[in-house]
Amino acid sequence: xxxxxxxxxxxxxxxxxxxxxxxxxxxxxxxxxxxxxxxxxxxxxxxxxxxxxxxxxxxxxxxxxxxxxxxxxxxxxxxxxxxxxxxxxxxxxxxxxxxxxxxxxxxxxxxxxxxxxxxxxxxxxxxxxxxxxxxxxxxxxxxxxxxxxxxxxxxxxxxxxxxxxxxxxxxxxxxxxxxxxxxxxxxxxxxxxxxxxxxxxxxxxxxxxxxxxxxxxxxxxxxxxxxxxxxxxxxxxxxxxxxxxxxxxxxxxxxxxxxxxxxxxxxxxxxxxxxxxxxxxxxxxxxxxxxxxxxxxxxxxxxxxxxxxxxxxxxxxxxxxxxxxxxxxxxxxxxxxxxxxxxxxxxxxxxxxxxxxxxxxxxxxxxxxxxxxxxxx
Amino acid sequence: xxxxxxxxxxxxxxxxxxxxxxxxxxxxxxxxxxxxxxxxxxxxxxxxxxxxxxxxxxxxxxxxxxxxxxxxxxxxxxxxxxxxxxxxxxxxxxxxxxxxxxxxxxxxxxxxxxxxxxxxxxxxxxxxxxxxxxxxxxxxxxxxxxxxxxxxxxxxxxxxxxxxxxxxxxxxxxxxxxxxxxxxxxxxxxxxxxxxxxxxxxxxxxxxxxxxxxxxxxxxxxxxxxxxxxxxxxxxxxxxxxxxxxxxxxxxx
Numbered sequence: 001x002x003x004x005x006x007x008x009x010x011x012x013x014x015x016x017x018x019x020x021x022x023x024x025x026x027x028x029x030x031x032x033x034x035x036x037x038x039x040x041x042x043x044x045x046x047x048x049x050x051x052x053x054x055x056x057x058x059x060x061x062x063x064x065x066x067x068x069x070x071x072x073x074x075x076x077x078x079x080x081x082x083x084x085x086x087x088x089x090x091x092x093x094x095x096x097x098x099x100x101x102x103x104x105x106x107x108x109x110x111x112x113x114x115x116x117x118x119x120x121x122x123x124x125x126x127x128x129x130x131x132x133x134x135x136x137x138x139x140x141x142x143x144x145x146x147x148x149x150x151x152x153x154x155x156x157x158x159x160x161x162x163x164x165x166x167x168x169x170x171x172x173x174x175x176x177x178x179x180x181x182x183x184x185x186x187x188x189x190x191x192x193x194x195x196x197x198x199x200x201x202x203x204x205x206x207x208x209x210x211x212x213x214x215x216x217x218x219x220x221x222x223x224x225x226x227x228x229x230x231x232x233x234x235x236x237x238x239x240x241x242x243x244x245x246x247x248x249x250x251x252x253x254x255x256x257x258x259x260x261x262x263x264x265x266x267x268x269x270x271x272x273x274x275x276x277x278x279x280x281x282x283x284x285x286x287x288x289x290x291x292x293x294x295x296x297x298x299x300x301x302x303x304x305x306x307x308x309x310x311x312x313x314x315x316x317x318x319x320x321x322x323x324x325x326x327x328x329x330x331x332x333x334x335x336x337x338x339x340x341x342x343x344x345x346x347x348x349x350x351x352x353x354x355x356x357x358x359x360x361x362x363x364x365x366x367x368x369x370x371x372x373x374x375x376x377x
Numbered sequence: 378x379x380x381x382x383x384x385x386x387x388x389x390x391x392x393x394x395x396x397x398x399x400x401x402x403x404x405x406x407x408x409x410x411x412x413x414x415x416x417x418x419x420x421x422x423x424x425x426x427x428x429x430x431x432x433x434x435x436x437x438x439x440x441x442x443x444x445x446x447x448x449x450x451x452x453x454x455x456x457x458x459x460x461x462x463x464x465x466x467x468x469x470x471x472x473x474x475x476x477x478x479x480x481x482x483x484x485x486x487x488x489x490x491x492x493x494x495x496x497x498x499x500x501x502x503x504x505x506x507x508x509x510x511x512x513x514x515x516x517x518x519x520x521x522x523x524x525x526x527x528x529x530x531x532x533x534x535x536x537x538x539x540x541x542x543x544x545x546x547x548x549x550x551x552x553x554x555x556x557x558x559x560x561x562x563x564x565x566x567x568x569x570x571x572x573x574x575x576x577x578x579x580x581x582x583x584x585x586x587x588x589x590x591x592x593x594x595x596x597x598x599x600x601x602x603x604x605x606x607x608x609x610x611x612x613x614x615x616x617x618x619x620x621x622x623x624x625x626x627x628x629x630x
Contacts, residue, residue: 189600359609
């Protein structure tokens with residue numbers, strides 16, 4: 001890190017020299033008694049000392065002040081893969097990386113994450129209080145950790161969990177959170193999408209603590225190997241709340257890969273005409289070891305449950321292969337899938353906007369083409 | 378009987394293909410069709426339904442923004458809100474206004490108006506932040522029922538079904554509480570012409586952020602707003618066999 005800073009500052013000096021030379025040639029005409037060489041030298045030394053000062057500051061900043069807390073997402077059984085993507089983002093910011101794991105049963109996630117390279121500390125808060133991972137109980141825990149360790153960045157995955165908890169934390173810290181980042185320029189400058197992915201916003205955060213949710217598909221997963229982070233107890237406190245009580249969960253059961261981390265996705269829209277017809281997609285998905293997704297139209301029509309929705313208001317995916325079947329390709333749907341590596345569209349309407357983003361478009365009746373594709377794989 | 382405060386935002390219509398300004402400072406909004414943020418229509422609808430079920434006594438719609446935000450408030454009134462509060466924000470300040478500012482305003486108004494439930498959409502479709510409900514709840518120290526697809530009022534509070542990544546979950550919150558509406562919460566009604574006419578006579582109060590003691594100092598600097606990378610044009614292929622061949626070529630099968 002320091003080495004790369006030095007390299008960049010050498011480039012800066014060269015650039016400064018050119019500027020100085022230009023300034024000098026201007027000055028020479030006016031002030032005859034100074035030799036150009038002297039001015040150039042003094043200007044250069046000034047520039048050097050300024051740079052040295054800045055470097056010292058940056059090094060100090062990086063070494064001593066920069067520290068990131070990642071809020072791990074797990075389900076009391078396993079660490080969710082999106083946490084690994086968030087760790088990559090944390091490492092990109094630089095400095096120290098700590099992880100906070102809270103839940104009713106933290107051991108499996110804590111063990112997994114302590115093996116991740118570059119994690120310096122794993123804070124564990126295991127208590128029945130955190131049942132359901134409610135924002136009302138996690139927020140005071142995160143605030144207590146922040147108070148003790150003074151992190152400069154607090155990160156969580158931009159999932160339903162992260163999006164629900166982190167803005168609450170940010171408000172308590174009186175800072176403006178940054179949602180769903182897709183890039184990190186430096187410790188204060190981040191990239192995110194706005195208007196359903198149709199514009200890319202680069203912003204500089206002015207708040208002292210940066211509270212950020214990370215788009216998993218924009219960062220590679222950090223391997224859970226090569227590290228041996230110390231595990232310690234998270235700050236204790238009274239995190240019990242009577243504001244909210246978690247009652248129950250109804251999770252859609254599936255043997256297929258999880259949507260947001262699947263390598264291949266087969267997705268259906270209104271063109272499927274009924275929930276029963278989704279079986280065509282399940283058969284195809286099984287051949288490809290793919291997850292199954294859906295457009296909002298298919299969800300609203302009741303063909304499949306809501307948690308399969310891909311788009312601006314559903315999940316954001318970026319698999320190697322995305323096969324859109326009977327999906328027209330509305331702006332809101334494209335927002336969730338247009339970063340996929342290869343997009344295939346099967347639609348009988350040649351004018352469908354999905355063909356404008358598809359690498360391979362097949363204008364055909366899905367009820368013929370999909371079974372044929374399945375049988376030929 | 379509860380009093381419900383609903384936050385509504387005027388945004389570029391969801392069907393509009395937006396254009397980025399050549400100077401990279403933002404997107405073109407002048408002369409572009411605007412309408413109420415779709416999630417906020419759902420929030421208003423839910424509040425009006427609570428009133429129709431005699432569970433709410435009054436529905437107050439709030440919008441922060443320039444003068445045109447009043448159109449959005451009139452729409453909310455036409456859908457059944459009882460009165461509206463327009464928090465006037467100048468165009469330049471509105472450009473740097475963020476959920477943290479809005480949530481401070483909503484929190485102050487919730488207290489001033491003695492609201493029991495605050496409902497907002499889960500996200501605005503322009504900045505896609507998904508923060509306001511959570512931050513408002515935090516400012517007030519109220520519970521939050523985010524991404525709600527079902528809200529039921531019980532004696533002690535609310536039972537909220539939330540849309541989460543793996544499916545659904547149900548929580549019970551005390552009142553007062555903040556709710557954020559997901560798409561599946563309800564089907565918003567259309568404002569009928571008689572109701573639009575009636576809405577013109579409903580009270581609309583104007584205040585400023587300063588009146589409410591909220592500081593609108595920007596917390597971020599917009600470095601640039603740019604077009605996303607364009608995907609290379611693909612090709613239309615003639616049949617399934619070609620598709621299978623292409624998938625093999627790409628190493629997908």
